[in-house]
Amino acid sequence: MKHLLSTQDLSARSALRLLDTAEEMAAVGEREIKKLPALRGRTVVNLFFEDSTRTRISFEAAAKRLSADVINFAAKGSSVSKGESLKDTAQTLEAMSADAVVIRHPASGAPARLAASGWIDAAVVNAGDGTHEHPTQALLDAFTLRRHWARIAGTPSAGTTLAGMKVLIVGDVLHSRVARSNVWLLTTLGAEVLLAGPPTLLPVGVGSWPCRVFYNLDDALAERPDAVMMLRLQAERMNAAFFPSTREYSRRWGFDDGRLALLDTMGLDDTVIMHPGPMNRGLEISSAAADSPRSTVLAQVRNGVSVRMAALYLLLSGDPQDDDAADGRADQDDPPATTPEGRTP
Amino acid sequence: MSHDTTPRPDDAGYLIRGASLLGGAPTDLLVRGGVIAALGPEAGRDAGTDAVTIEADGLVALPGMVDLHTHLREPGREDAETVETGSRAAALGGFTAIHAMANSSPVADTAGVVEQVYRLGLASGWVEVRPVGAVTVGLGGERLAELGAMAESRAGVRVFSDDGICVHDPVLMRRALEYVKAFDGVIAQHAQEPRLTEGAQMNEGDVSAVLGLTGWPAVAEESIIARDVLLAQHVGSRLHVCHVSTAGSVEIIRWAKARGIDVTAEVTPHHLLLTDELVRSYDPVYKVNPPLRTSDDVHALRAALADGTIDVVGTDHAPHPSEHKECEWAQAAMGMTGLETALSVVQHAMVETGLLDWEGFARVTSATPARIGRLAHQGRPLAVGEPANLILVDPAARWTVDPSTMATKGRNSPFRGLELPGRVRATFFGGHPTVLDGSLATPRPTPHSAPHGEQTGAQGGLQGGLQGGLQGGEAPAWNI
Ligand SMILES: [Zn+2]
Numbered sequence: 001m002k003h004l005l006s007t008q009d010l011s012a013r014s015a016l017r018l019l020d021t022a023e024e025m026a027a028v029g030e031r032e033i034k035k036l037p038a039l040r041g042r043t044v045v046n047l048f049f050e051d052s053t054r055t056r057i058s059f060e061a062a063a064k065r066l067s068a069d070v071i072n073f074a075a076k077g078s079s080v081s082k083g084e085s086l087k088d089t090a091q092t093l094e095a096m097s098a099d100a101v102v103i104r105h106p107a108s109g110a111p112a113r114l115a116a117s118g119w120i121d122a123a124v125v126n127a128g129d130g131t132h133e134h135p136t137q138a139l140l141d142a143f144t145l146r147r148h149w150a151r152i153a154g155t156p157s158a159g160t161t162l163a164g165m166k167v168l169i170v171g172d173v174l175h176s177r178v179a180r181s182n183v184w185l186l187t188t189l190g191a192e193v194l195l196a197g198p199p200t201l202l203p204v205g206v207g208s209w210p211c212r213v214f215y216n217l218d219d220a221l222a223e224r225p226d227a228v229m230m231l232r233l234q235a236e237r238m239n240a241a242f243f244p245s246t247r248e249y250s251r252r253w254g255f256d257d258g259r260l261a262l263l264d265t266m267g268l269d270d271t272v273i274m275h276p277g278p279m280n281r282g283l284e285i286s287s288a289a290a291d292s293p294r295s296t297v298l299a300q301v302r303n304g305v306s307v308r309m310a311a312l313y314l315l316l317s318g319d320p321q322d323d324d325a326a327d328g329r330a331d332q333d334d335p336p337a338t339t340p341e342g343r344t345p
Numbered sequence: 346m347s348h349d350t351t352p353r354p355d356d357a358g359y360l361i362r363g364a365s366l367l368g369g370a371p372t373d374l375l376v377r378g379g380v381i382a383a384l385g386p387e388a389g390r391d392a393g394t395d396a397v398t399i400e401a402d403g404l405v406a407l408p409g410m411v412d413l414h415t416h417l418r419e420p421g422r423e424d425a426e427t428v429e430t431g432s433r434a435a436a437l438g439g440f441t442a443i444h445a446m447a448n449s450s451p452v453a454d455t456a457g458v459v460e461q462v463y464r465l466g467l468a469s470g471w472v473e474v475r476p477v478g479a480v481t482v483g484l485g486g487e488r489l490a491e492l493g494a495m496a497e498s499r500a501g502v503r504v505f506s507d508d509g510i511c512v513h514d515p516v517l518m519r520r521a522l523e524y525v526k527a528f529d530g531v532i533a534q535h536a537q538e539p540r541l542t543e544g545a546q547m548n549e550g551d552v553s554a555v556l557g558l559t560g561w562p563a564v565a566e567e568s569i570i571a572r573d574v575l576l577a578q579h580v581g582s583r584l585h586v587c588h589v590s591t592a593g594s595v596e597i598i599r600w601a602k603a604r605g606i607d608v609t610a611e612v613t614p615h616h617l618l619l620t621d622e623l624v625r626s627y628d629p630v631y632k633v634n635p636p637l638r639t640s641d642d643v644h645a646l647r648a649a650l651a652d653g654t655i656d657v658v659g660t661d662h663a664p665h666p667s668e669h670k671e672c673e674w675a676q677a678a679m680g681m682t683g684l685e686t687a688l689s690v691v692q693h694a695m696v697e698t699g700l701l702d703w704e705g706f707a708r709v710t711s712a713t714p715a716r717i718g719r720l721a722h723q724g725r726p727l728a729v730g731e732p733a734n735l736i737l738v739d740p741a742a743r744w745t746v747d748p749s750t751m752a753t754k755g756r757n758s759p760f761r762g763l764e765l766p767g768r769v770r771a772t773f774f775g776g777h778p779t780v781l782d783g784s785l786a787t788p789r790p791t792p793h794s795a796p797h798g799e800q801t802g803a804q805g806g807l808q809g810g811l812q813g814g815l816q817g818g819e820a821p822a823w824n825i
Contacts, residue, residue, distance in 0.1 A: 109674045112627045113672075116628070
């Protein structure tokens with residue numbers, strides 16, 4: 001694995017390797033001295049073209065626990081916003097000998113562009129790109145789900161998949177990089193994924209995803225999911241006529257107190273409620289649901305550091321078990337000149 | 346100018362030996378005095394000893410290609426392309442006429458600007474450069490530009506387009522269609538409903554769903570085409586649809602033609618070959634407007650070009666400086682170069698698949714675009730007495746596309762690295778070889794009978810007249 005750009009091109013083997021390594025990292029986090037010397041002398045740059053204190057802090061903590069040097073490059077409000085190109089920024093980081101670049105960018109595909117362009121040699125970690133993917137968020141979600149699944153079964157988490165698990169993702173799938181990364185990763189790990197949301201917020205083309213799609217949340221809940229993942233709703237979507245009002249959205253697709261009670265009524269004692277944060281309480285999730293024992297919100301945050309440690313460790317330390325050539329696709333420079341006949345140059 | 350002092354081989358003529366006319370039996374051609382002077386055994390007999398002999402064994406002779414859709418960027422973005430570099434690329438690609446789109450800076454929305462582009466074309470001498478006039482002032486979509494003045498100018502504009510931007514106001518579109526009837530003009534529409542494509546980045550479908558890029562739905566093109574063919578019918582006007590990209594658009598145009606509506610349609614080489622699967626790389630070299638579509642669309646477009654529903658191939662050659670492509674997808678400019686790959690891509694997609702023979706190729710790349718643009722001396726049959734705008738093509742050649750070696754300033758070719766068939770070995774423009782042995786030769790000397798000129802300013806249009814542009818009077822440099 002040279003880069004971590006998406007979960008769509010992550011094999012089950014690589015995904016499990018990441019999750020298992022994250023378990024080892026989590027064990028470190030429970031020790032008194034939470035620091036490993038693994039990446040001493042290596043430089044990790046957090047290149048954030050979009051504000052996200054939560055994600056940046058999580059990556060920063062992960063890198064520091066591995067003893068890496070961390071440079072935070074908040075591209076928003078810097079020379080970048082004054083017209084400096086991604087290319088120039090990348091070459092600057094290259095000149096600073098960055099070993100890994102953790103990039104958050106409002107444009108879908110910016111990390112892939114950085115990785116494939118030849119502007120920089122560093123490993124590229126996608127920390128969220130536009131409405132494309134957020135692979136470490138999906139990994140921490142999968143990690144959280146896997147621990148939950150193992151606890152119910154009374155087995156160790158490491159080495160297991162999500163086979164047999166049913167995960168319902170609810171809300172603005174169209175604009176959600178979290179949803180996309182989770183759809184691919186959870187499916188790769190053997191879970192069944194259900195989607196629910198207003199038809200306006202499900203992408204044209206969702207029919208080809210490996211998911212069942214519901215327009216009615218209660219119909220989806222009747223499928224007895226093991227986990228319900230609520231997506232953050234940006235209220236300004238209302239202005240673009242994706243839905244009539246936040247109240248109507250909340251009634252139809254919000255995880256409110258009534259639906260929380262419904263889980264009890266249905267006897268779904270082990271069903272958890274997830275949210276990538278930050279939450280809009282009272283919009284897509286009620287306070288009672290967010291604070292209930294079913295909520296994994298804080299565990300997700302905690303697990304985020306372990307998963308990001310695993311990603312940086314495997315990318316930078318030269319994983320001896322890495323034999324998955326497919327993950328290195330972004331390195332090749334031939335254009336994938338797909339034509340209708342499937343010809344390649 | 347050295348051409349005026351050296352002996353003129355154009356006057357002695359060129360004896361082309363053994364070329365296959367439109368893919369038929371090998372024949373000799375004598376090109377002399379700007380025309381095809383003789384064909385067959387007579388060609389050799391009539392050629393003087395001082396005629397230049399060109400061995401054309403295995404080569405196909407075709408009429409010079411005519412592009413209805415070229416972005417030359419001059420005036421305004423000479424860093425991206427100039428009339429000189431764009432017309433060199435055109436000659437190498439087998440074109441003898443190109444239409445320069447109006448989205449320059451300043452916009453080609455006055456007689457002055459179209460005459461400037463026209464004069465730059467005359468001065469370059471590699472191909473015939475016909476300016477396209479903007480439909481609306483500044484491409485603003487609000488007020489009609491002075492279409493009549495551009496038509497009457499020395500540039501003799503017949504094709505009008507706001508290409509890059511759709512004339513979306515239905516009243517303005519109706520008026521434009523009606524108005525150009527006065528001088529036999531045509532409105533070339535860039536069909537894109539603007540509200541349905543706000544922020545659009547790529548074809549809306551399976552691939553955009555995965556990539557998280559804002560979709561450009563097929564319906565945004567099809568709804569405008571449906572409206573425009575009905576408007577053209579209502580006012581009895583001529584409509585040309587630029588770069589048709591979807592299977593649904595093909596169905597609408599087929600329906601309109603069956604009703605007798607005077608509509609013509611164009612497809613680009615890239616839409617005949619490439620699909621939106623390429624966008625998975627996020628490489629902006631594949632970013633274009635309208636976007637690359639699906640494999641089903643590609644096959645529908647090929648079938649439509651073969652059966653005549655789509656009339657012509659237009660390159661939509663759109664060079665961009667590298668910094669406009671070396672960036673994030675969303676920030677990148679839309680457009681691809683195409684002049685130097687068009688013939689090969691069409692040969693690959695249409696001829697080698699058996700959908701078109703060389704005669705059909707000549708129809709869609711030369712005869713019909715010339716007719717739509719009202720260029721009476723282009724796209725002519727390869728017959729004695731006809732203007733010698735013709736090319737010699739080696740259909741057996743194979744080459745690998747390398748944008749860094751192209752004559753265009755643009756390096757944004759989506760065919761980079763692809764091995765394609767067919768190479769242009771020679772281009773004759775008005776009887777003069779602009780390309781020989783596959784390389785640029787010399788530009789066509791300015792015809793001595795009609796020095797083009799510096800004396801012609803923005804006022805030159807007054808000498809034009811509505812009948813100009815085709816025969817005599819106006820634009821003598823193009824006429825034989
Ligand atoms: Zn256009």
